[in-house]
Amino acid sequence: MTASAQGVQTTSAKSSASHPERVFNFSAGPATMPESVLREVQDEMLCYPGAGASIMEISHRDKLFVDVLHDAESTIRELLKISDDYSVMFMQGGATLQFSAIPANLLRGSGKRAQYIQTGSWGKKAVKEAKKEGDVDLLYDAAESNYDHVPSASDLACPDDAAYMYYCSNETIQGVQFQSEPNCPDSVPLVSDASSDFLCRPLPIEKYGLLYACAQKNAGPAGVSVVIMRKDLLEKADPNIPGYLHFKNHHDNDSEWNTPPTFAIYVLGKVARWLRDDMGGLEKMESINREKSQQLYSVIDSSNGFYRGHAQTDCRSLMNVTFNLPSDDLTAKFISEAGEHKLAALKGHRSVGGIRASIYNAMPREGVNALASFMNDFASKNS
Amino acid sequence: MTASAQGVQTTSAKSSASHPERVFNFSAGPATMPESVLREVQDEMLCYPGAGASIMEISHRDKLFVDVLHDAESTIRELLKISDDYSVMFMQGGATLQFSAIPANLLRGSGKRAQYIQTGSWGKKAVKEAKKEGDVDLLYDAAESNYDHVPSASDLACPDDAAYMYYCSNETIQGVQFQSEPNCPDSVPLVSDASSDFLCRPLPIEKYGLLYACAQKNAGPAGVSVVIMRKDLLEKADPNIPGYLHFKNHHDNDSEWNTPPTFAIYVLGKVARWLRDDMGGLEKMESINREKSQQLYSVIDSSNGFYRGHAQTDCRSLMNVTFNLPSDDLTAKFISEAGEHKLAALKGHRSVGGIRASIYNAMPREGVNALASFMNDFASKNS
Incomplete structure (x- = not known):
């Protein structure tokens, strides 16, 4: 993960301002976690309340x-x-x-x-x-x-x-x-x-x-x-x-x-x-996950074939958006330029190739927005 | 673990002032860890250096x-x-x-x-x-x-x-x-x-x-x-x-x-x-562990039978000091009063009873000193 630093926002109502070095992390697992959870863990690291110990x-x-x-x-x-x-x-x-x-x-x-x-x-x-x-x-x-x-x-x-x-x-x-x-x-x-x-x-x-x-x-x-x-x-x-x-x-x-x-x-x-x-339970989470994944699949489907989704449309994943670019060179360029926009860990698994954007529950909408924008921009520059 | 709060010192040269709520934790495992390690983990919780992520x-x-x-x-x-x-x-x-x-x-x-x-x-x-x-x-x-x-x-x-x-x-x-x-x-x-x-x-x-x-x-x-x-x-x-x-x-x-x-x-x-x-390797660690355990076994051996070690003397553990008191009531009193001196998790396993003081590498000398003092004091008051 090499993407550079800029402020990001999480979807958590509880979280305070984000750590300035954090990136949007599309890793397939281990994967991004709610920043508010990491902050709680950080606060309690030396003393869990009442324990006198971690x-x-x-x-x-x-x-x-x-x-x-x-x-x-x-x-x-x-x-x-x-x-x-x-x-x-x-x-x-x-x-x-x-x-x-x-x-x-x-x-x-x-x-x-x-x-x-x-x-x-x-x-x-x-x-x-x-x-x-x-x-x-x-x-x-x-x-x-x-x-x-x-x-x-x-x-x-x-x-x-x-x-x-x-x-x-x-x-x-x-x-x-x-x-x-x-x-x-x-x-x-x-x-x-x-x-x-x-x-x-x-x-x-x-x-x-x-x-x-x-x-x-x-x-x-x-x-x-x-x-x-x-x-x-x-x-x-x-x-x-x-x-x-x-x-x-x-x-x-x-x-x-x-x-x-x-x-x-x-x-x-x-x-x-x-x-x-913070997220309101699984019905609400599913609704957010549908919106987030649909946003990326829409970019794929409206790219005139520049991006080609791996999964057939009726069984596309809410969690892992997999797609290919026209060439390995373009794939490498995509990953490199994405990193410069703090969009990290997008390389697909070697058995499928291409790009995999894992957008688990903890991936904030802002991360998906940023990736969708980047994808549109990259396609228009490289088609 | 309920012991109350006072400042403690770790043996680590690197550690800054200790967290005021931390106790001396004699848990058999999971067990006390070097405070300097916990502080590093805390510092890196939101961003591991270079990762932009935990x-x-x-x-x-x-x-x-x-x-x-x-x-x-x-x-x-x-x-x-x-x-x-x-x-x-x-x-x-x-x-x-x-x-x-x-x-x-x-x-x-x-x-x-x-x-x-x-x-x-x-x-x-x-x-x-x-x-x-x-x-x-x-x-x-x-x-x-x-x-x-x-x-x-x-x-x-x-x-x-x-x-x-x-x-x-x-x-x-x-x-x-x-x-x-x-x-x-x-x-x-x-x-x-x-x-x-x-x-x-x-x-x-x-x-x-x-x-x-x-x-x-x-x-x-x-x-x-x-x-x-x-x-x-x-x-x-x-x-x-x-x-x-x-x-x-x-x-x-x-x-x-x-x-x-x-x-x-x-x-x-x-x-x-x-x-x-920080500790200088295993030879030095063993030497410290021998000193720490000997300090507690000496209290046991000089207690005129008030404390009775479980292990035979030639196979006493450097890590887990197990001993019994004259009665279950005194054992309960020992554990309770130790807690008031920020000496925590001393209860022996139910299969052996009594007290178990686990003094792993990360237990600082100050913790062993404090326990030895408390044991001497408790024995003189209750013999």
């Missing part, structure tokens, strides 16, 4: 930290309207650990087959790990079109006796997103990797068996994942799977089976509160 | 973060004089994940038996997980004396063909520490859980096959573990073990097989630098 320095069993953890959980429950039928757990190891934990808990020894929908890079990785734990079918694979779309409901025929049906709701690299849950038989738990669109919109949690997200895209720093799991599924696992992978250990001990990543949970809780209190 | 907000692939990771690794290599025969990896999941990862990599499918030395609570947990992965022998078990000692070399007879020999160098809960490595045949990899005494003294790394530590006791915040592994052992694992547990994935990708816990690694690196630059 939140990093106190025991995870200290009531002050236990309250932080419970508050993070209850704020997430409130945002997503999660009922008591579901456990909400905090774990380490990112989405990658979940790629193994999910089949270890729900597939190994079940005598059933798991059904995977593969719509991008993260789904592919999940399939690879699942195959180590049991029988896996590819219910859908979008590889032939270079993962530029998600299936329509009619493309899916999940058997009634599947161990579970798995999909990734938003593929960060490709910038494709399911607009709603794929059809899944009532008898089959629906499992979602929501890492890169968690908390970007309301979700009907009751449709899911398990939904998880690493925090570092839309919900906090790297090092913590949120796992939302229907409680009846907790009982399914063979107790001989590796202990850290066993969801029931985490559920039964309120995410303190072992020392949790205390600082990451503390920041995650602050981001959730910011979303509820 | 270190939490930038990609783990960004050169700025990759440099942070490499610097943390090289500082640890320098402190412990680790040769290129060893990999140094950063992982998530704490020691608990290692309890499974180690036997998954080195025992599963090996046709061998693993030999475990059980000298406290953490060793017991490790044994439980290892048994899920293969055949385990208890080479030594100190349960009968309530884990108040470690074996002498003559108590151990590890077979030459063991998969590995495992021990926990410092049992945090019981406060017992190996004074040097247990005898281990050359043909057998020695594996150590050094979570609670990592970086407290120099170590002959060449004696180890694998040594690991979660950071949150002596090396940083919760959420990252350091794994030091002889490179030839990386090749031993069945590739079908869960990917996150497979050390080779982490080694081959320079601890970026998946998104690492970036903020935790950043803080860990700062703690390592503090240890090298």
Whole structure:
């Protein structure tokens, strides 16, 4: 990240004047966070209120930290309207650990087959790990079109006796997103990797068996994942799977089976509160996310083919706007000149190329405005 | 943690005046950290130099973060004089994940038996997980004396063909520490859980096959573990073990097989630098740790039996000083009155009871002085 310094504004009502060196950071993850949250963390760094120490320095069993953890959980429950039928757990190891934990808990020894929908890079990785734990079918694979779309409901025929049906709701690299849950038989738990669109919109949690997200895209720093799991599924696992992978250990001990990543949970809780209190909750956040993403997609669509979106239009992501320019030289020039306008971390993933603008909840409208202006200007100068 | 506020001093030459609300924090982990490190983290919270963003907000692939990771690794290599025969990896999941990862990599499918030395609570947990992965022998078990000692070399007879020999160098809960490595045949990899005494003294790394530590006791915040592994052992694992547990994935990708816990690694690196630059390295740190712990053990030994140390004298820990008082009432009174003197988090673990004073590297001498004075005073008033 090399963009130069100018004052920026955040969307947070609480934030004071922005730090003069901060840029608009379009990183796909770890990603931009609400500046007001960073300021709170900064203020409390040496002394968390009442602790006489940093939140990093106190025991995870200290009531002050236990309250932080419970508050993070209850704020997430409130945002997503999660009922008591579901456990909400905090774990380490990112989405990658979940790629193994999910089949270890729900597939190994079940005598059933798991059904995977593969719509991008993260789904592919999940399939690879699942195959180590049991029988896996590819219910859908979008590889032939270079993962530029998600299936329509009619493309899916999940058997009634599947161990579970798995999909990734938003593929960060490709910038494709399911607009709603794929059809899944009532008898089959629906499992979602929501890492890169968690908390970007309301979700009907009751449709899911398990939904998880690493925090570092839309919900906090790297090092913590949120796992939302229907409680009846907790009982399914063979107790001989590796202990850290066993969801029931985490559920039964309120995410303190072992020392949790205390600082990451503390920041995650602050981001959730910011979303509820400053942004007004998930309905409002979705509306803002639609406006922000539409602004960039409009620039793409009105560029007379100068910008070419990677995702098909009906499954464009609210979070990751992916597009290509006419040549690699122009792509490099775009990234370089964007940096001079304090627009940072726009390079696309090597497997897709081009540009990826990640505009998670914490990306302020001003950042999207600035990028849209820059894109229009760049296209008119270089067409 | 409820102790009240007064000015304190850290041992760091760099630190400015201490925050007035900070207490002396004897938590066993997460634990006290160098105040100068917390101040640096605070200063950089909104903008890591050159990033235009917090270190939490930038990609783990960004050169700025990759440099942070490499610097943390090289500082640890320098402190412990680790040769290129060893990999140094950063992982998530704490020691608990290692309890499974180690036997998954080195025992599963090996046709061998693993030999475990059980000298406290953490060793017991490790044994439980290892048994899920293969055949385990208890080479030594100190349960009968309530884990108040470690074996002498003559108590151990590890077979030459063991998969590995495992021990926990410092049992945090019981406060017992190996004074040097247990005898281990050359043909057998020695594996150590050094979570609670990592970086407290120099170590002959060449004696180890694998040594690991979660950071949150002596090396940083919760959420990252350091794994030091002889490179030839990386090749031993069945590739079908869960990917996150497979050390080779982490080694081959320079601890970026998946998104690492970036903020935790950043803080860990700062703690390592503090240890090298401000404290003068591990020889000096060990000398200070010996002085600090001896000061408290002297109070115990000269208290005419008022304080009774848990650990036998020849295996007392430099890090966790555990002792009992004549009654539970006096223990409660001790903890309460200590809190009034800004001496916090002294309650012993429920399995041992009494008091535990964890005096990791970052506990300043002033904190130990204050605790020793308080102990003498409390004993004279209550004997």
